[in-house]
Amino acid sequence: xxxxxxxxxxxxxxxxxxxxxxxxxxxxxxxxxxxxxxxxxxxxxxxxxxxxxxxxxxxxxxxxxxxxxxxxxxxxxxxxxxxxxxxxxxxxxxxxxxxxxxxxxxxxxxxxxxxxxxxxxxxxxxxxxxxxxxxxxxxxxxxxxxxxxxxxxxxxxxxxxxxxxxxxxxxxxxxxxxxxxxxxxxxxxxxxxxxxxxxxxxxxxxxxxxxxxxxxxxxxxxxxxxxxxxxxxxxxxxxxxxxxxxxxxxxxxxxxxxxxxxxxxxxxxxxxxxxxxxxxxxxxxxxxxxxxxxxxxxxxxxxxxxxxxxxxxxxxxxxxxxxxxxxxxxxxxxxxxxxxxx
Numbered sequence: 121x122x123x124x125x126x127x128x129x130x131x132x133x134x135x136x137x138x139x140x141x142x143x144x145x146x147x148x149x150x151x152x153x154x155x156x157x158x159x160x161x162x163x164x165x166x167x168x169x170x171x172x173x174x175x176x177x178x179x180x181x182x183x184x185x186x187x188x189x190x191x192x193x194x195x196x197x198x199x200x201x202x203x204x205x206x207x208x209x210x211x212x213x214x215x216x217x218x219x220x221x222x223x224x225x226x227x228x229x230x231x232x233x234x235x236x237x238x239x240x241x242x243x244x245x246x247x248x249x250x251x252x253x254x255x256x257x258x259x260x261x262x263x264x265x266x267x268x269x270x271x272x273x274x275x276x277x278x279x280x281x282x283x284x285x286x287x288x289x290x291x292x293x294x295x296x297x298x299x300x301x302x303x304x305x306x307x308x309x310x311x312x313x314x315x316x317x318x319x320x321x322x323x324x325x326x327x328x329x330x331x332x333x334x335x336x337x338x339x340x341x342x343x344x345x346x347x348x349x350x351x352x353x354x355x356x357x358x359x360x361x362x363x364x365x366x367x368x369x370x371x372x373x374x375x376x377x378x379x380x381x382x383x384x385x386x387x388x389x390x391x392x393x394x395x396x397x398x399x400x401x402x403x404x405x406x407x408x409x410x411x412x413x414x415x416x417x418x419x420x421x422x423x424x425x426x427x428x429x430x431x432x433x434x435x436x437x438x439x440x441x442x443x444x445x446x447x448x449x450x451x452x453x454x455x456x457x458x459x460x461x462x
Contacts, residue, residue, distance in 0.1 A: 192211055193239070206301075286306075326373065357381065400460075
């Protein structure tokens with residue numbers, strides 16, 4: 121039992137590699153779009169999804185937490201009724217595996233075999249069961265993989281885990297099966313690990329990192345770009361800008377980094393936003409300094425309150441600005457760090 125817990129925990133860690141430290145994993149919409157691309161080729165159009173109607177509501181094959189779902193087992197066969205291994209195959213396997221905890225592994229295996237035997241015939245039946253058994257073996261052996269003795273914020277930590285995982289797959293699956301079961305996941309992990317390596321490269325300037333990150337992004341399939349572009353660029357801008365400021369870099373360095381990463385138009389908009397933020401920061405600092413002088417003066421409390429209100433109106437004419445500066449007043453009075461956008 122302990123061993124099964126270990127491989128489930130390790131599998132969850134591995135699935136979260138891309139998002140754990142640096143960048144979020146692709147959204148569900150990415151996976152859906154990639155699936156659409158893969159099934160739009162001529163071969164895929166000839167395939168048939170085979171889940172018999174009488175099994176869609178197969179409560180006997182579900183755990184209690186899955187009772188309001190359909191059995192997610194839309195396997196695809198070719199014209200000769202042989203299994204086409206793809207992401208849907210893995211989804212089917214994982215639907216049953218995620219019942220672990222509510223059912224023991226022996227019951228899960230029994231249920232899966234019963235489900236497949238009702239739904240499929242030779243030659244697909246033997247293929248599915250054989251691949252299922254090897255996939256279960258793979259999931260169990262994940263628990264035998266040991267984490268490297270490296271800091272978790274080091275890209276080499278995840279590179280080592282990913283490499284060990286890929287080596288294990290090669291022992292159990294053919295290249296065709298690996299591509300079908302793990303191809304989409306691997307593409308994203310490799311992209312994420314490449315980004316981590318670039319960000320960790322001490323020999324590159326921030327401007328050079330920005331260019332390399334842009335080049336990596338441009339190598340992605342078009343369907344991925346639409347979903348990852350804004351998230352990646354915002355995160356990259358934040359990290360690279362912070363790195364330049366932390367070492368006392370110049371505004372010209374920030375400008376060049378932005379030009380490499382997002383281009384001239386976006387750079388111009390960002391610099392305009394920088395100006396607005398700087399103006400706000402100066403205005404708030406000036407106001408708080410004058411407000412402090414009023415509060416420390418010998419005026420009565422009523423007079424102080426009236427003077428502060430007049431000062432606030434002089435500096436901030438718009439109601440939304442007055443509301444916003446109220447937050448800065450509270451934090452300032454408590455000795456906290458003012459929440460300026462950087």
